[in-house]
Amino acid sequence: MKSMIKILVRYVASAAAVALILLILNLAVLIVWTVQASGMQTTEYHISEIADSLTKQEDSFVLSETGKEAILEGYHWAMLLNDNGTVIWNENLPEDLPRSYTVSDVASFSRWYLYDYPVHVWQHSEGLLVLGSAKNSAWKQGMEIPEIVMKNVSTWFFGVLILNSIAAVILALLFGTRLLRSLRPLVKGIEDMAEKQPVALLTGGLLGDLATKLNQTSAQLQRQEVVLQKRDNARTTWVAGVSHDIRTPLSIVMGYASQLEDNPHLPQAEREQARIIRRQSEKIKALVSDLNLASKLEYDMQPLRPTSINMAALVRGVVVDFLNSGLDDSYSIDLNVENDAQQAVLIGDEKLLRRAVSNLMDNSIRHNPDGCTVTVTVTATVTVTVTVTVDKSSTNCSITVSDNGAGIPPEVLENLNNPKNPAELRSHGLGLTIVRQITKAHGGTSEFKNLSGDGCLVVLRLPIIAAKPEALLEMTK
Known part of the structure; x- marks a missing residue:
């Protein structure tokens, strides 16, 4: 369920971000387009240029070549009205336009259209200069905005932006919730599959x-x-x-x-x-x-009989059993139990844990029947060292069994530390495999390695419930 909530949050955030980005981009494009559209012709520059290039010589008006080019660049025709509204000069003036205008006519077309011709006007020393474009070439619309609105335009802009963002989040949340409802059965199905449960989902809908x-x-x-x-x-x-x-x-x-x-x-x-x-x-x-x-451990068919076990006492018992079994004089066993591990107690199957420690010691003795070649020459014995410690940081009881014998074959060592096919039970290294399985069944970990010189070292780390009797007593209250 946490993953679905994470999906919904990311979906809503992404959708809102996309909507906000699109809004900003659209506003930017609108502003750029408006600026470019308004700048397609620099009206004031062209009109003033044309007005300056139109001069009166005796009884007629002469337009310079620069003025003609300016008219051709931004307009189609031009005319000059005197104070009485009569056309006293024109350039390419359409035939359908009058040659005289009243004050009312001038007031009407001065900012808009003259017979559907978009026009611009400019004051000339001899009257009023009117420049016109072709019909349907420009769109004009008057706009009147209160001053108070223009003063607060930035506030309005950010307000609209925030409102749009909230609307985007709400819409994304609605669509995301709908998607979440469609995903919930699928997620439940995947979780059931992970637990090896049968899945039968409805096959209708979006997914x-x-x-x-x-x-x-x-x-x-x-x-x-x-x-x-x-x-x-x-x-x-x-x-x-x-x-x-x-x-x-x-x-x-x-x-x-x-x-x-x-x-x-x-x-x-x-x-x-x-x-x-x-x-x-x-x-x-x-x-x-x-x-x-x-075989039973591999397929979880070996029932565990958990009891409270003092691991120091268990390991001592295993060592004593080996010493009393008529062990050859060429073998020696050293036992070292640290003070913190004397009262370490864990919950587990005593028989299986005893079997694990016994297998480790038996492996060291059984695979070195005549001692190590190098060691025999120097010591003539194979020394087995058993160390029991407590890891305070993770409350683990560590049982370390090492020897200075022949070590573990590389292929067996690889299979112990990185089992590729647990179903393959090989006779070679089977005892150590059982050690790994017993440790795993008790929620612990095992580590197998060969020493740099001679021999091998095996570490079993088992979770303990108490390192002191009073702590165990406190847990049982």
């Missing part, structure tokens, strides 16, 4: 064609949504089915392998082979579990 196209697009999107939903359900069901079918025979393999591994009557080589079978079976089981979980 009927556009409404028809939106209806067609909505129907096509709904069909595609059904197809995609079926495909996603089929993929998730298939992954869940395969996971279920593999779990039982895999448990049997792991059980027998464990028995063979613990059988003291078997040779050591065969027991070692049984141990390898068990460990590889555990990897297959973990992979199947990750694939199933990743």
Whole structure:
């Protein structure tokens, strides 16, 4: 709705501005045209020039060549009347005009027409000089304006301009409101399409064609949504089915392998082979579990069970589990929890968050079975560092897991930071993909990168509800 109001405001402002600009341009054109039209012939200059060029020599009048050119340039004929109204000289005088005029005749044509001939008069030393143009060559109209009006002409001008502007705004608002009524169903339809809701707009009116196209697009999107939903359900069901079918025979393999591994009557080589079978079976089981979980997270089919979680305690628990799992001496785990993060509490699924931290640590250990080549030579160990901090500015709990191992393969790193096709679940990097999905499901962000030397660094930023117990207590009141 805000966008529609913005459209209406811009439409009204634009329409009013256009109307105002056109009004100003029309006034400017009118003024220029009037000035040019009035200046097409400089009347006073021509008449005075002709009057000065008409001289009396003995008993006749002589018009100089300059005067003749002036008559030809601005007029068609000329005559000179004496004080009695008799024509005493003429130049190209039409035959239909009288040769004598009364005072009343002179008063009548002196500012207007003489027998439909536009005329101008000028005082001559020998009488009255009359210059005439062809019929229908000029339009004359007398105008009388009160003095008070002329004194306030600027005020009237700006007043008319303001009134026209107000009228333009009102008219634009009326037309804009009408357009807005036509746009409102379309905007509602677009919003429904964005929410994946079906759209069925009326196809009549000014924007009927556009409404028809939106209806067609909505129907096509709904069909595609059904197809995609079926495909996603089929993929998730298939992954869940395969996971279920593999779990039982895999448990049997792991059980027998464990028995063979613990059988003291078997040779050591065969027991070692049984141990390898068990460990590889555990990897297959973990992979199947990750694939199933990743599929559910990707299509929002994994329900979250939110509880209040102390992230420092959760991370400590994961670290302790790794230390108690018989971790090889070539690995060491350093845990650093800052003071501000000791009591950081967030709402989330404890099982999934524990899985995310565990996956990060397991990734560092599992992909560096013999240590890093450079690091082995110097330290002979692979060091895993877990750091928990609180970002006070954005109330985020940051969990950083880094190692000095082999790092993350570039193609996996690219897919983690810029997933192009989320539907593709690859076994390589699947554990880190689950970490990203779990973080996203909790409204957080994840960052994966390789260090400039050796190893990798992963940062999880999760929104917290309180950094201190008393703050959490205050929120629950």
